[in-house]
Amino acid sequence: MTDNLKKFYITTTLPYVNSNPHMGHALEFVRADVIARYKKLTGYDVFFNTGTDEHGQKIYQIAQKENRDVQEYVDFYADKFKDILKVLGISDDVNFIRTTDEHHIKSAQEFWKVCDKNGYIYKKNYEIKYCVGCELEKTDSDLVEGKCPDHPSFVLEIRNEENYFFKFSSFGEKLLKFYKDNSDFVIPNFRFNEIKAFVERGLQDFSISRLKTKMPWGIEVPNDSDHIMYVWFDALVNYVSAIGWPDDLEKFNKWQVETGGMVQYCGKDNLRQQSAMWQAMLMACGLPNSKTIVIDGFVTGAGGIKMSKSIGNIVDPVEIVKEYGSINSPQAGTDALRYYVLREVSPFEDTPCTKELFKESYNANLANGLGNLVSRIMKMAVTNLEKPVEISEKSIPQEFFDLLEKFEVQKATDMIWQKVAELDKMIQAEQPFKLVKTDKEKGIEIIETLVKELFVIGEMLDPIMPETSKKIIELVKTNKVPDKPLFLRIE
Numbered sequence: 001m002t003d004n005l006k007k008f009y010i011t012t013t014l015p016y017v018n019s020n021p022h023m024g025h026a027l028e029f030v031r032a033d034v035i036a037r038y039k040k041l042t043g044y045d046v047f048f049n050t051g052t053d054e055h056g057q058k059i060y061q062i063a064q065k066e067n068r069d070v071q072e073y074v075d076f077y078a079d080k081f082k083d084i085l086k087v088l089g090i091s092d093d094v095n096f097i098r099t100t101d102e103h104h105i106k107s108a109q110e111f112w113k114v115c116d117k118n119g120y121i122y123k124k125n126y127e128i129k130y131c132v133g134c135e136l137e138k139t140d141s142d143l144v145e146g147k148c149p150d151h152p153s154f155v156l157e158i159r160n161e162e163n164y165f166f167k168f169s170s171f172g173e174k175l176l177k178f179y180k181d182n183s184d185f186v187i188p189n190f191r192f193n194e195i196k197a198f199v200e201r202g203l204q205d206f207s208i209s210r211l212k213t214k215m216p217w218g219i220e221v222p223n224d225s226d227h228i229m230y231v232w233f234d235a236l237v238n239y240v241s242a243i244g245w246p247d248d249l250e251k252f253n254k255w256q257v258e259t260g261g262m263v264q265y266c267g268k269d270n271l272r273q274q275s276a277m278w279q280a281m282l283m284a285c286g287l288p289n290s291k292t293i294v295i296d297g298f299v300t301g302a303g304g305i306k307m308s309k310s311i312g313n314i315v316d317p318v319e320i321v322k323e324y325g326s327i328n329s330p331q332a333g334t335d336a337l338r339y340y341v342l343r344e345v346s347p348f349e350d351t352p353c354t355k356e357l358f359k360e361s362y363n364a365n366l367a368n369g370l371g372n373l374v375s376r377i378m379k380m381a382v383t384n385l386e387k388p389v390e391i392s393e394k395s396i397p398q399e400f401f402d403l404l405e406k407f408e409v410q411k412a413t414d415m416i417w418q419k420v421a422e423l424d425k426m427i428q429a430e431q432p433f434k435l436v437k438t439d440k441e442k443g444i445e446i447i448e449t450l451v452k453e454l455f456v457i458g459e460m461l462d463p464i465m466p467e468t469s470k471k472i473i474e475l476v477k478t479n480k481v482p483d484k485p486l487f488l489r490i491e
Contacts, residue, residue: 056231261291
């Protein structure tokens with residue numbers, strides 16, 4: 001019974017539905033999926049959440065510019081993000097929430113009411129510089145040559161209006177105490193130092209509403225139909241609305257209280273929102289804080305610039321999967337992409353990604369590496385063994401699990417390819433395909449060892465490249481050679 005299992009709640013951020021999914025989205029989805037699969041593998045009942053962020057000025061303006069109904073526009077892009085989950089081999093039981101869902105809307109409004117009742121919301125006039133690309137206020141220290149560094153093509157807006165504000169300034173000491181009491185709250189540590197320094201400098205209250213006459217696309221503020229909620233305030237609430245808050249507290253307690261808190265994946269541009277703003281909002285509402293925030297670096301295009309549709313340096317993960325899947329199988333295309341974002345992209349630093357780099361890595365490590373190794377070992381096994389090798393299942397090294405527990409997905413994947421290299425060296429040094437002709441017993445012993453170690457690789461690949469894992473395990477259990485290489489080389 002799943003009710004008796006340990007509980008684990010992990011969530012991605014919700015991508016903003018203003019364009020097609022890109023490699024940065026794929027990276028976050030896949031990494032979170034690996035952790036969800038690892039936890040299931042080690043006996044946890046897992047709630048895995050993702051979805052789409054569908055309100056805000058940027059979406060409203062784009063829909064207007066394209067002369068499209070806004071709801072129709074977000075429906076179109078939400079479907080694209082749902083579809084990419086299948087393309088990326090994301091777990092079938094993933095929860096997909098949309099911020100236009102009726103339950104989320106009611107949850108966000110109730111969250112507002114509780115924060116207001118607790119004295120953390122007020123109204124005032126203000127003037128700010130605002131980046132529509134980020135949907136965030138910007139201070140002069142945030143800007144580079146007067147522009148947002150993440151959206152240099154956007155002209156900053158100067159806003160002067162009456163809005164509701166959240167008393168962020170009330171939570172500086174509380175946040176610093178929380179950080180001190182939870183030394184692994186933000187991963188990696190250098191990002192944790194960044195957010196602590198940000199809070200130590202002093203917090204400013206932030207606007208959490210917009211005048212409906214200027215920007216009508218959002219959730220209406222409770223008891224004030226002239227205002228709609230600021231998109232960040234609305235979207236962050238999805239992490240609790242997805243697990244039933246406020247109307248299903250049994251479900252909420254199961255996933256947020258019994259688990260010790262949610263684990264959140266996000267990009268480095270979300271550091272402030274997820275690890276400070278959201279945590280203060282939870283405190284204001286009297287809800288438990290998150291357990292861990294894992295901060296990804298950016299996947300960059302040529303020149304080291306963050307991938308962005310407006311810049312035009314996007315590598316489309318759907319096209320990559322289709323291209324490599326057409327040469328092999330759709331599942332192999334999916335696992336090729338998963339391999340790349342898990343091993344070739346740094347988990348915490350910025351990493352360039354181009355089609356040329358992808359191809360180079362694919363040929364070296366999947367076609368010539370893993371795929372070739374599987375064919376060589378299973379050919380020796382089928383030729384020289386009368387029956388499948390007796391194997392011990394659940395033989396994954398503890399070190400592999402320890403790395404995933406620390407969200408070191410790259411090091412965990414490296415560990416698998418270290419084993420691939422070790423088996424290649426063993427074949428080259430021992431040459432069992434020749435040895436069986438002069439010392440059959442010794443040759444067969446080495447072949448059986450190779451098969452057993454290949455099985456371990458197959459098991460370790462379960463959370464990393466699930467379809468490839470299934471294929472390898474099936475080949476070992478049935479003592480068969482693959483009909484064709486798992487990954488065909490691309491010229």
